[in-house]
Amino acid sequence: MRMMSLYKDKDTIIHKIDPLNKILYILASILITMLISDFKILTLTLVFSFLLLAIGKVIKNVFPIISFSLIVLVTIVVIQGLFNPNNKIPLFNIGQFVFYKEGIIYSFLLILRVLNILCAFSLLILTTKPSDLIENLVRRGLSPKLGYVLASVLQIIPQMLSTMDTILDAQRSRGLETEGKLIKRLKAFIPLIGPAVMNSLISTRERAMALEMRGFNSNIKKTFLNEHNETSMDKLIRYLIIALIIFTIVWRLVWLK
Amino acid sequence: MSKKLWSFKFSTASLVLIPAAVGINYIGKLFAGLLKLPLWLDSIGTMLASMLAGPIIGALSGAINNIIYGLTMDPISFVYAITSIAIGITVGILMYRGLIKNIYLAILSGIIVALVAAIVSTPINIAFWGGQTGNIWGDALFASLMAKKFPMWLASFLDEFVVDLPDKVASLVISFLIYKGLPKSLINLYSSDDEIERL
Amino acid sequence: MAKIVVEGLKYRYPLSQKLALNDISFEINEGEFIGIIGANGAGKSTLCQALTGIVPLFFKGDYGGRVIIDDVEVAKSNLSEISLKIGMVFQNPFTQITGSKLTVYEEVAFGLENMGFEREEMKRRIDDALMLLDLYRHKDKNPFDLSGGQMQRLAIASIIAMQPKIIVLDEPTSQLDPQGSNEVFKAVSDLKKKGITVIMVEHKVEKLSEYADRIMLLHDGRLIDFDTPSKIFSKDDLKDYGVVEPVFTRYCKKIGLKDERGLYPVTLDEAVNLVVKKREHNS
Numbered sequence: 068m069r070m071m072s073l074y075k076d077k078d079t080i081i082h083k084i085d086p087l088n089k090i091l092y093i094l095a096s097i098l099i100t101m102l103i104s105d106f107k108i109l110t111l112t113l114v115f116s117f118l119l120l121a122i123g124k125v126i127k128n129v130f131p132i133i134s135f136s137l138i139v140l141v142t143i144v145v146i147q148g149l150f151n152p153n154n155k156i157p158l159f160n161i162g163q164f165v166f167y168k169e170g171i172i173y174s175f176l177l178i179l180r181v182l183n184i185l186c187a188f189s190l191l192i193l194t195t196k197p198s199d200l201i202e203n204l205v206r207r208g209l210s211p212k213l214g215y216v217l218a219s220v221l222q223i224i225p226q227m228l229s230t231m232d233t234i235l236d237a238q239r240s241r242g243l244e245t246e247g248k249l250i251k252r253l254k255a256f257i258p259l260i261g262p263a264v265m266n267s268l269i270s271t272r273e274r275a276m277a278l279e280m281r282g283f284n285s286n287i288k289k290t291f292l293n294e295h296n297e298t299s300m301d302k303l304i305r306y307l308i309i310a311l312i313i314f315t316i317v318w319r320l321v322w323l324k
Numbered sequence: 325m326s327k328k329l330w331s332f333k334f335s336t337a338s339l340v341l342i343p344a345a346v347g348i349n350y351i352g353k354l355f356a357g358l359l360k361l362p363l364w365l366d367s368i369g370t371m372l373a374s375m376l377a378g379p380i381i382g383a384l385s386g387a388i389n390n391i392i393y394g395l396t397m398d399p400i401s402f403v404y405a406i407t408s409i410a411i412g413i414t415v416g417i418l419m420y421r422g423l424i425k426n427i428y429l430a431i432l433s434g435i436i437v438a439l440v441a442a443i444v445s446t447p448i449n450i451a452f453w454g455g456q457t458g459n460i461w462g463d464a465l466f467a468s469l470m471a472k473k474f475p476m477w478l479a480s481f482l483d484e485f486v487v488d489l490p491d492k493v494a495s496l497v498i499s500f501l502i503y504k505g506l507p508k509s510l511i512n513l514y515s516s517d518d519e520i521e522r523l
Numbered sequence: 524m525a526k527i528v529v530e531g532l533k534y535r536y537p538l539s540q541k542l543a544l545n546d547i548s549f550e551i552n553e554g555e556f557i558g559i560i561g562a563n564g565a566g567k568s569t570l571c572q573a574l575t576g577i578v579p580l581f582f583k584g585d586y587g588g589r590v591i592i593d594d595v596e597v598a599k600s601n602l603s604e605i606s607l608k609i610g611m612v613f614q615n616p617f618t619q620i621t622g623s624k625l626t627v628y629e630e631v632a633f634g635l636e637n638m639g640f641e642r643e644e645m646k647r648r649i650d651d652a653l654m655l656l657d658l659y660r661h662k663d664k665n666p667f668d669l670s671g672g673q674m675q676r677l678a679i680a681s682i683i684a685m686q687p688k689i690i691v692l693d694e695p696t697s698q699l700d701p702q703g704s705n706e707v708f709k710a711v712s713d714l715k716k717k718g719i720t721v722i723m724v725e726h727k728v729e730k731l732s733e734y735a736d737r738i739m740l741l742h743d744g745r746l747i748d749f750d751t752p753s754k755i756f757s758k759d760d761l762k763d764y765g766v767v768e769p770v771f772t773r774y775c776k777k778i779g780l781k782d783e784r785g786l787y788p789v790t791l792d793e794a795v796n797l798v799v800k801k802r803e804h805n806s
């Protein structure tokens with residue numbers, strides 16, 4: 068692993084969409100799922116996200132991402148179905164446990180919310196190269212220094228991981244025991260993490276100096292090696308999403324009355 | 325430790341501390357898994373960054389940690405960036421106030437950090453998971469409290485707190501022990517407001 | 524005129540008791556190749572950092588005297604401006620890779636982007652730097668996929684792209700295998716041929732004697748001597764400063780082979796020439 072990323076390199080329209088638009092899509096998705104508790108609308112938005120993911124040819128890559136939250140999603144149904152404070156109407160029972168309608172409905176709503184947000188995020192993560200995303204944000208005004216920090220994390224972590232095995236071997240050969248009772252394993256943690264911390268902190272010193280020697284702190288406005296042109300399509304998409312966000316908020320405000 | 329607690333003028337050294345901190349978080353998590361420890365130990369880097377360079381760099385390390393996790397593994401981690409930020413800020417302030425100077429105070433500080441983390445996480449847990457944390461032990465407690473008709477926010481808070489308490493105390497004690505072992509010149513590297521004296 | 528003038532330079536690191544640099548003065552002319560030698564802790568790295576402004580702009584602490592490059596006093600300038608006049612390469616090739624770029628080509632661009640160069644100018648400079656360091660065919664590789672020697676040359680290329688007149692290298696070969704070291708030495712001698720002033724800390728004194736015009740001997744923060752390689756290595760108290768002479772010099776010292784000025788040869792070529800000359804003289 069040279070660089071941490073879930074990006075899937077494919078040639079589709081979705082991949083070409085401006086990363087900022089994908090971020091706006093996530094915002095819209097969070098907003099809609101948090102403001103609107105309507106099964107039909109949330110199902111519709113979920114289907115739409117899946118459609119975009121399908122166009123981006125990354126649909127099968129979404130499932131591993133969802134699986135991270137799978138167990139919680141299942142237990143939500145159980146716990147809410149059994150214990151939600153609003154529970155009144157019994158729906159079915161397994162043995163002595165009674166599941167209630169209100170709790171089950173609530174849990175399905177939560178699941179729809181989470182799935183909507185996960186899919187919107189997946190669209191960004193699976194179809195955007197992280198370095199492109201970061202450079203795009205820097206062009207739009209994110210501090211170049213923060214941009215550097217974000218971009219470097221993705222490559223520096225794999226570099227740090229490669230020292231993990233070295234440390235593990237070195238400490239084991241000095242007789243460090245990594246198996247056995249809990250207290251023994253807990254004690255083994257410090258000799259393992261200690262050298263990793265030292266190595267990485269010491270290299271920050273030289274890296275900081277090296278960056279300083281390459282204009283990292285310059286006050287001059289930064290330029291970019293790579294060209295970047297926003298298409299009219301990107302602009303159109305952007306206005307559409309912003310309109311959708313405003314519409315959702317207004318509709319919610321009116322609907323509340 | 326910088327003298328100005330809330331300085332937004334970052335030295336280059338403290339900025340490159342952030343990727344290192346995120347890496348340390350990650351390595352901590354992997355070593356904890358490797359040793360089959362019942363803890364995450366995935367905030368040691370954030371805590372060290374706070375101790376070395378103050379609450380803002382600590383908060384940034386925490387935020388960027390979760391952003392990177394979100395981008396590369398599990399998008400849900402984005403929303404918990406707020407918890408990581410809170411951890412970074414709390415440790416930074418405790419350190420600045422001189423409250424992390426021996427192992428007992430480190431334990432006490434760990435409890436405070438766990439409290440803050442649980443308070444910040446609870447609304448997120450309620451909004452996303454109906455109050456659960458995804459940890460079996462915590463969620464078992466949550467289920468039993470809910471069965472006893474405890475208010476959801478309290479059950480959810482306790483669910484998070486019992487999980488956070490051992491983890492944050494252990495993490496802060498480990499961070500403190502590592503910090504104690506660092507050479508002075510390294511500790512001094514991240515403070516941004518030294519003056520140049522004429523000789 | 525890329526001339527370096529150092530006057531009464533003194534420096535103490537923050538929290539430290541002793542002077543890392545103690546009253547150092549010298550001048551370096553444009554186009555010279557300067558070697559720096561001395562025992563561990565002599566102050567070699569600190570001196571390099573003082574020349575490039577890292578001391579006292581990055582490491583604060585107590586500072587006295589002046590370092591002047593091109594009539595600019597570095598302590599009163601800022602590091603990004605200084606980096607266009609004098610560049611610095613460090614020991615560890617890994618830590619000099621920014622980590623934020625995915626290709627060798629983009630990596631070299633990093634400094635130029637920060638300094639706001641136009642795209643065309645940037646490309647011209649990157650091409651030149653990659654050619655000079657013989658990395659052009661690797662331009663699309665990920666920097667972390669390079670060998671140690673290539674990575675160190677990339678670090679040099681990234682500095683050279685800023686087109687400084689002076690480059691300082693602090694033990695650039697100490698973490699490289701022999702092949703990597705040779706690559707770096709070759710690269711550095713190419714820089715010298717381009718007219719760039721080279722200042723290099725190096726423990727491999729045989730190599731240093733081959734390339735350096737003058738060598739600076741440091742000990743305990745003081746400048747002990749600053750002279751041609753043969754004068755420096757002909758000194759008989761080198762051991763006191765924790766420095767060894769090149770193998771040829773040591774051998775010649777043993778058998779008493781020195782020229783009419785009393786200086787010992789420092790390279791194999793010099794030793795051979797001297798033997799030939801003595802033979803002709805005798806016959």
Ligand SMILES: Nc1ncnc2c1ncn2[C@@H]1O[C@H](COP(=O)(O)OP(=O)(O)OP(=O)(O)O)[C@@H](O)[C@H]1O
Pocket residue numbers: 509536537539543561562563564565566567568569570582
């Ligand atoms: N960041 C620092 N903070 C405090 N003291 C330092 C720091 N860096 C170096 N020193 C001290 O300054 C003195 C000179 O160190 P310097 O690194 O310049 O020596 P050097 O000649 O480069 O040695 P080496 O051959 O080991 O690289 C030493 O006594 C060292 O301990």
Ligand SMILES: [Mg+2]
Pocket residue numbers: 567568569693
């Ligand atoms: Mg040195």
